[in-house]
Amino acid sequence: MALRPNPTLRQRRIGTELRRMREQAGLGGSQLARKLGIQPAQITQMESGKGGISAERLRTIATACMCDNQPLIDALADMTSERGKGWWEEYRNLLTIDFLEVAELEGHAERITFCNTVYIPGLLQTRAYASAVFARLIPPLPPQDIETRTTFRLKRQEVVRSGAKPLRVFIHEAALRMQFGGPVVLIDQLAALLDDSEQPGISVRVVPFAIDTFPGAGENLIYVEGPVPELDTVEMDVSQGALFFDSPTNLAKHRTIFSSLDATALTEGESRDFIRSIMKEVKSAYA
Structure with a gap:
């Protein structure tokens, strides 16, 4: 998937919340990447909003980060599914x-x-x-x-x-x-x-x-x-x-x-x- 050159405010916010999940779990980017079986660069891309993320991947990350805030996870998953332009x-x-x-x-x-x-x-x-x-x-x-x-x-x-x-x-x-x-x-x-x-x-x-x-x-x-x-x-x-x-x-x-x-x-x-x-x-x- 091609990287976004100019992620929107909402796309960047998803990345910010993913970073907060990771940091609250005490994980570095490389540690989380190993858990997910992906490259560390992909973590950076998702957290900057430049890399897209599916609802399924987001829930997988939340699980890896031991996040149990289900309302927040559901809201972020909904955001990843948004299509169309305002x-x-x-x-x-x-x-x-x-x-x-x-x-x-x-x-x-x-x-x-x-x-x-x-x-x-x-x-x-x-x-x-x-x-x-x-x-x-x-x-x-x-x-x-x-x-x-x-x-x-x-x-x-x-x-x-x-x-x-x-x-x-x-x-x-x-x-x-x-x-x-x-x-x-x-x-x-x-x-x-x-x-x-x-x-x-x-x-x-x-x-x-x-x-x-x-x-x-x-x-x-x-x-x-x-x-x-x-x-x-x-x-x-x-x-x-x-x-x-x-x-x-x-x-x-x-x-x-x-x-x-x-x-x-x-x-x-x-x-x-x-x-x-x-x-x-x-x-x-x-x-």
Whole structure:
């Protein structure tokens, strides 16, 4: 079987979990290869995601590594059986890999949770707001690139607007007040956010300035739940692109962050009232 030159995020994740199984069993790559009767290079290829793996082979590896986490094994076996390409592959030569991998992550999610401190979460942005977010980048993007990124972002929204995937959103007050595109765009965005907050499966909660503690370091975060907790993933937005975290330590840390947000944020009803109050302020200031 030919090696994959550019394995997808999910293919790399299968390899990461295989490596974790092997390491937890205290086995080196060569030791596991001897147990399986294959070359050590094949272990490296599978763990990097470049080498394909069948569900049967994955279960054999799990047995060799004495892994008894059956839900995790079953979930990984299901992942090895996936065929076909996601809609995001249409953009592979138009956008950087970060965009595609975020969409891939969301496309396979069981539930998605956002924590945003600078801007409205991408899955709830209006076209005008999303375009303004991309237009403020330095160096400036060509108009066609802004349009492509904006269209891609709106396409991503289908995963939650269809009602198939629950969405939780924690938005800091600062993000509600940032005027990407100016006051008119912000007012329309806040109105759309209120409408979305009433939709089944979408929860929007605000963290106001008045809260005396904000958990975490303040980055814009996405927590994506997999079919089992071990396959959850955290995505962090940074100026250089997207960073992905899936180690047990990082997952535990961010579960604590979101648990703290859940305990301190306004209720859904209070959040809607808060968003309306900001809309009123903006309308009064720029009438």
